[in-house]
Amino acid sequence: MKTIAIDAMGGENAPEAIVQAVLQAKAELKNTRFILFGDEEKITNLIGQDKERIAIVATTQVIKDEDEPVKAIRTMKDSSLVVAAQYVKQKKADALLSLGNTGSILACGIFIIGRIKGVARPGFMPTLPVKNSDDGFNMIDVGANAKSRPEYLLDWAKMAAYYAEKIRGVKNPKVALLNNGAESDKGDDLHQQAYELLRKSNLNFIGNIEGNELLDGKADVVATDGFTGNAVLKNIEGTSSVLIHLLKDSLLNNGPITKIGALMIKGALKGLISKFDVDKYGGAVLLGADAPIVKTHGRSDKRAVYYTIKQIDKILSEKIIDQFRQEFNHKK
Incomplete structure (x- = not known):
């Protein structure tokens, strides 16, 4: 079972568009579960009774666009983005999706999840x-x-x-x-x-x-x-x-x-x-990070998030991170 950690509070249309996209994608991706991080009450109300393969982790902080990225991930330990990244780091989830602050997503990729050994710098694609x-x-x-x-x-x-x-x-x-x-x-x-x-x-x-x-x-x-x-x-x-x-x-x-x-x-x-x-192409992938990290535009609606979830699911199915590890781990 693949598990995607989702920052449910990032972006202009959070958490509504994100939860709606998860519910749509869940109906198709039978071997994937979703962990949503953020305001538990808001997320629960949006999910309703359809909680199969969906977990909620309550967080109390949200990193905003105007926040300085590195400072934010170091001081806002209970933000939806940081806690989601920690789950990926701890192997409780396989991939990270966020619509939030691009710099903070990058900082989470470098300082929390980490880069693939042998890759000097991850790049957004x-x-x-x-x-x-x-x-x-x-x-x-x-x-x-x-x-x-x-x-x-x-x-x-x-x-x-x-x-x-x-x-x-x-x-x-x-x-x-x-x-x-x-x-x-x-x-x-x-x-x-x-x-x-x-x-x-x-x-x-x-x-x-x-x-x-x-x-x-x-x-x-x-x-x-x-x-x-x-x-x-x-x-x-x-x-x-x-x-x-x-x-x-x-x-x-x-x-x-x-x-x-x-x-x-x-x-x-x-x-x-x-x-x-x-929207149909999904989000920008942080290639070189030690797990799939995908950033979708802050203005993304349900449709854009849905396609990004499918994109991440395919990345996990194809095990491209394993391939990158094999390609780059031998480099000094």
Whole structure:
């Protein structure tokens, strides 16, 4: 039986959206149990009578977005996030899910659960959309590390490629390095050295990729330093949101003829919006931690949390953490 520890108090829609998602996922995942951490009365009222394979651990504190991450996990010992992380550390649960403070989730991963021996730095990895398929691509790191080294990018690429193969079903995933040009000598020392490490690895490395090519689907995995990755991720999210908003506004607020046209292309518009439906990919995985740790957006609703639970269940089923331990434990 797999067990997922869930910070039920993280995010804007907690605990309602989280409990609703757990109840939906539980009906499908017959070999998975859930431990919810947070306000016992609120959670119990939302669960009702359906308590099979669901446990509640009462906590009295919640780490907020404005809290300083490391200080928060050290001083708020009875927070829903910290207690959930402790359960994973103590092997009372197999994985951690939270919608809360990203920095605190990262701090829990590093200082409580710990990293895989041989992995110098864990990295955050989401799955993002591409224009020519529903498969998307993985990008790592998107903000766990402000400073990076070439060997970090190699480690992240290896883990992300394995994830793409086992979780997303991509055979021999194409790996690229995000850079400011396609040529092998582009970029600063970090990117040039990372390029050489990736080129010499056993990965299916296809070279550099520029920012304007990310959504073309040329690569299944994109390695990048955490600072650049975070900036690019926010740009993709912001641009997608603005474009969809402008499209809807143009079609619905420009007179009756435009509205008739909108009805005629309704099916195509749904397909377009579906392409940028990041909820179906689940959350961002902290690859390199010694257990599956997944962060989903703070604004996530029931649907997004549901898909993230299914994502975690598959990660556990495929035992990818065991594979990472075998790959990296021999490194000094």
